[in-house]
Amino acid sequence: MAQYTLDVNGKSQTVNVDSDTPLLWVLRDSLNLVGTKFGCGIAQCGACTVHIDGIAMRSCSIPVSKVNGPVTTIEGLSENGTHPVQKAWKQHDVPQCGYCQAGQMMTAAAFLKENKNPSEKEICSAMNGNICRCGTYPRINKAVKTASKL
Amino acid sequence: MENKKTLNRRTFFKISGAAGGGMVLGFSWLAQGCKQPEEIAKVLEMPSEWYDINAYLKIGDNGVVTIFSQNPEIGQNVKTSMPMIVAEELDIDWENVIVEQAGLNTDKFPRQVAGGSQSIRQGWKALRDAGATARQMLINAAAQQWEVDPSKLTVSKGIIQGPNGQELGYGEVASMAATMEVPTDVPHKKITDFNIIGSDKKNVDLQNIVTGKPLFGIDTKREGMQYASVLRPPAFGQKLVSFDDAEARKVSGVNDVIKFGNKIAVLADATWPAMKAKKLINAEWAVDSTLESTADHDKQLIAKLNTDNTEPFRNDGDVDKAFSEADEIISRVYESPFLPHNCMEPMNFFADVREDKVEMHGPIQTPAWSRSRASKIIDRKEEDIDVTMSRMGGGFGRRLYGDFSDEAAEISSIAKKPIQLIFTREDDMTAGTYRQAIKYKIEASLKDNKITGYKLSEAAINSNMYGLIPNFFPAGAIPNLRISGNKQKSNITTGAWRAPYTNFLAFAEQSFFDEVAEKLGKDEVDLRMELLEIAKPIAESDEKIEYSPARMQGCIKLAAEKAKWGKQAQGTYQGISAYYSHNTHVVEIANVVMEDGQAVVKKVTCAVDCGIVINPDAATNMVTGGIIDGIGHAMYGDLTFDNGVPSAANFDEYRLIRNTEIPEIDVHFVPSTKDPTGLGEPTLPPAGGAIANAIYKATGTRMYKQPFVKEMNVIG
Numbered sequence: 001m002a003q004y005t006l007d008v009n010g011k012s013q014t015v016n017v018d019s020d021t022p023l024l025w026v027l028r029d030s031l032n033l034v035g036t037k038f039g040c041g042i043a044q045c046g047a048c049t050v051h052i053d054g055i056a057m058r059s060c061s062i063p064v065s066k067v068n069g070p071v072t073t074i075e076g077l078s079e080n081g082t083h084p085v086q087k088a089w090k091q092h093d094v095p096q097c098g099y100c101q102a103g104q105m106m107t108a109a110a111f112l113k114e115n116k117n118p119s120e121k122e123i124c125s126a127m128n129g130n131i132c133r134c135g136t137y138p139r140i141n142k143a144v145k146t147a148s149k150l
Numbered sequence: 151m152e153n154k155k156t157l158n159r160r161t162f163f164k165i166s167g168a169a170g171g172g173m174v175l176g177f178s179w180l181a182q183g184c185k186q187p188e189e190i191a192k193v194l195e196m197p198s199e200w201y202d203i204n205a206y207l208k209i210g211d212n213g214v215v216t217i218f219s220q221n222p223e224i225g226q227n228v229k230t231s232m233p234m235i236v237a238e239e240l241d242i243d244w245e246n247v248i249v250e251q252a253g254l255n256t257d258k259f260p261r262q263v264a265g266g267s268q269s270i271r272q273g274w275k276a277l278r279d280a281g282a283t284a285r286q287m288l289i290n291a292a293a294q295q296w297e298v299d300p301s302k303l304t305v306s307k308g309i310i311q312g313p314n315g316q317e318l319g320y321g322e323v324a325s326m327a328a329t330m331e332v333p334t335d336v337p338h339k340k341i342t343d344f345n346i347i348g349s350d351k352k353n354v355d356l357q358n359i360v361t362g363k364p365l366f367g368i369d370t371k372r373e374g375m376q377y378a379s380v381l382r383p384p385a386f387g388q389k390l391v392s393f394d395d396a397e398a399r400k401v402s403g404v405n406d407v408i409k410f411g412n413k414i415a416v417l418a419d420a421t422w423p424a425m426k427a428k429k430l431i432n433a434e435w436a437v438d439s440t441l442e443s444t445a446d447h448d449k450q451l452i453a454k455l456n457t458d459n460t461e462p463f464r465n466d467g468d469v470d471k472a473f474s475e476a477d478e479i480i481s482r483v484y485e486s487p488f489l490p491h492n493c494m495e496p497m498n499f500f501a502d503v504r505e506d507k508v509e510m511h512g513p514i515q516t517p518a519w520s521r522s523r524a525s526k527i528i529d530r531k532e533e534d535i536d537v538t539m540s541r542m543g544g545g546f547g548r549r550l551y552g553d554f555s556d557e558a559a560e561i562s563s564i565a566k567k568p569i570q571l572i573f574t575r576e577d578d579m580t581a582g583t584y585r586q587a588i589k590y591k592i593e594a595s596l597k598d599n600k601i602t603g604y605k606l607s608e609a610a611i612n613s614n615m616y617g618l619i620p621n622f623f624p625a626g627a628i629p630n631l632r633i634s635g636n637k638q639k640s641n642i643t644t645g646a647w648r649a650p651y652t653n654f655l656a657f658a659e660q661s662f663f664d665e666v667a668e669k670l671g672k673d674e675v676d677l678r679m680e681l682l683e684i685a686k687p688i689a690e691s692d693e694k695i696e697y698s699p700a701r702m703q704g705c706i707k708l709a710a711e712k713a714k715w716g717k718q719a720q721g722t723y724q725g726i727s728a729y730y731s732h733n734t735h736v737v738e739i740a741n742v743v744m745e746d747g748q749a750v751v752k753k754v755t756c757a758v759d760c761g762i763v764i765n766p767d768a769a770t771n772m773v774t775g776g777i778i779d780g781i782g783h784a785m786y787g788d789l790t791f792d793n794g795v796p797s798a799a800n801f802d803e804y805r806l807i808r809n810t811e812i813p814e815i816d817v818h819f820v821p822s823t824k825d826p827t828g829l830g831e832p833t834l835p836p837a838g839g840a841i842a843n844a845i846y847k848a849t850g851t852r853m854y855k856q857p858f859v860k861e862m863n864v865i866g
Contacts, residue, residue, distance in 0.1 A: 018423070020426070034362070036362070038368065038421075038496065039494055045801050074360075075361065093353055095225075096226075098225065098366075132809075133544050134225050134544065135774060135812070
């Protein structure tokens with residue numbers, strides 16, 4: 001076990017965990033930020049997507065010892081669900097079960113920072129790494145488009 | 151704070167006081183309603199007292215209403231749509247409604263199950279009664295206060311009006327209403343007066359989902375809780391011989407290693423050490439029964455297909471005569487693999503087995519079954535066990551089977567600690583309760599340009615699905631018909647998977663009818679309409695027949711019109727599939743085009759008859775998802791076994807449909823005033839047939855096996 005100090009959602013947090021502990025479990029178990037979800041553990045489904053230094057990353061596959069920038073999770077995306085992506089998700093009532101949606105929104109938020117006016121094709125491609133088992137993809141894509149205009 | 155009134159009928163919830171700061175039930179985050187607490191504080195002033203009107207609702211002294219959603223929420227959106235039905239009959243402004251997930255209470259609520267697309271259909275009357283009865287009690291209370299006959303009063307959006315223009319809000323009469331006799335046979339609203347049902351209402355958990363609040367079973371936390379990761383036999387048919395846990399115990403955070411049955415649980419302070427330590431257990435396994443492989447299943451099932459030794463599930467006319475007199479016989483075999491459910495939230499469950507009581511909490515479609523089995527496993531009375539349901543990150547049938555809640559109860563009982571059991575994705579995919587591998591042989595006899603006979607033989611691992619639905623189409627449409635099945639026993643655990651019975655059958659049958667249409671030189675829509683016309687009088691006289699030929703014709707007409715069937719530009723190929731299941735009629739028409747020599751599904755047009763649509767926008771979401779799921783699994787879903795070991799353990803080896811692979815989906819509902827039916831399942835089955843039939847038109851290649859991606863590769 002070792003101590004790690006992380007900047008999570010603008011707050012400095014110190015945790016005492018093994019160096020190989022994935023950021024995902026530090027967030028969920030040590031810091032009680034359970035909005036970031038466990039889906040596969042091997043960076044294939046995108047449910048655990050967070051931002052590190054503003055870039056969308058799979059927190060299940062990044063050991064805490066390798067985190068080298070400020071972390072933003074779904075809880076830190078906005079104060080109260082007012083980030084354009086969250087607003088758009090609400091406008092389109094995207095979720096079915098809802099489990100993958102935090103990861104979808106974190107991917108979308110990082111993508112929209114890079115591409116302010118994406119085409120439909122660019123949206124699909126950007127979102128392709130996030131699996132939605134319920135099949136809410138059409139609404140996800142519409143919501144990303146809407147968010148790009150908010 | 152106790153409720154003010156003791157009710158003179160069944161005992162209702164003991165409800166905590168909720169002044170100002172949100173409600174506190176047993177689990178703090180279960181009490182999340184339509185609105186997030188901050189929103190409630192802004193928009194709704196919380197009442198200082200709540201009054202239980204009946205099991206489904208309580209009313210605050212300021213008119214705010216809490217409606218309890220009794221069924222488990224797996225993403226089918228019943229937590230929104232079921233309370234909408236209560237609110238409609240209660241006649242309240244939806245903005246004043248808070249929804250809470252009810253825990254398991256079989257004395258109060260019928261059928262607390264998520265399964266079979268039955269929540270809305272089977273809940274419809276009870277939910278309407280709950281709202282209507284409560285409304286009448288409130289009216290009666292106001293009438294008593296004003297000393298007028300209740301029939302002189304009218305009500306709208308939570309305000310009762312008297313004959314002289316007096317007004318009382320529900321909150322003002324709730325305390326009196328709670329003591330009133332419960333009226334019987336209260337009339338329901340006229341369908342034409344609905345203003346909540348049939349309007350778009352957003353998911354009541356939406357704000358909590360988009361802000362990442364703890365809602366799901368996996369988010370459960372309790373004081374002193376241990377995380378449990380379980381090592382199970384790597385192959386079906388194996389048992390545990392011995393194990394060495396020395397290395398596992400060295401992992402910091404690990405507190406215990408427990409053997410139970412053929413499994414070993416690692417208990418740790420956090421999830422990661424539990425998962426990590428599990429991998430360090432050195433276990434020896436031995437063959438317990440048979441180590442089965444897909445190659446063996448294939449041989450066994452083909453042999454079963456050609457064995458005619460069972461009592462038919464349905465047997466009309468004289469099939470043998472029809473076939474012996476046929477001008478031509480078509481015979482085809484359709485084959486499917488096993489499928490894992492792959493809910494995005496891996497299986498998990500919380501259990502705290504204590505001396506005084508037992509708490510169980512988590513994602514379960516069948517909480518009553520979990521309680522009943524836990525009672526036996528830990529030898530405790532059912533009344534000592536509290537079961538509450540979290541929101542679920544998908545169900546798809548996997549969470550009908552509470553093997554994980556059983557494990558959680560057993561581990562907590564042995565460890566004497568609260569534990570949260572959590573599956574890794576590999577656990578989830580390899581210790582599944584799979585959709586079994588199935589094969590169908592379908593045959594038709596043709597004579598004088600008509601179908602005279604139909605034979606279907608099913609061979610399936612462990613259970614014959616068709617045995618439960620032999621009176622679906624084409625029963626009634628073909629005079630000589632025989633449906634039969636054989637099963638092959640297996641030690642691989644199998645069970646219901648989204649749209650059980652029909653998720654593969656519908657593809658087989660609807661592909662087959664396209665071949666029949668081709669042989670008869672008929673348009674595929676025309677053939678289906680003709681067969682349904684034949685079935686109409688039979689369906690009226692044969693009460694066993696489940697589907698409605700007329701309603702299916704209505705769906706076909708609507709889908710054909712919306713999809714511009716037969717009027718597509720050259721280069722767009724269409725395929726149709728019409729399938730009734732789970733009490734809902736669905737037609738899907740797929741458009742396929744060729745791009746770079748590959749068949750690409752561009753669009754699916756869907757017509758659904760599910761009776762009254764409770765929440766149209768959410769219903770459209772559900773229908774769309776079902777179609778995408780159906781396409782995804784028909785195209786890519788594939789699990790095989792080699793010596794008892796599943797072929798895939800995670801998403802690097804198992805392909806689920808992704809964002810770039812979806813077609814445009816266009817959904818239409820047949821306008822209806824009939825009682826509503828469910829939508830979670832019935833739009834999945836027709837998808838495979840619709841795309842297979844369109845692919846055939848585009849490529850000239852018929853699909854006989856799922857997943858299609860394998861077939862298409864073979865074809866090259």
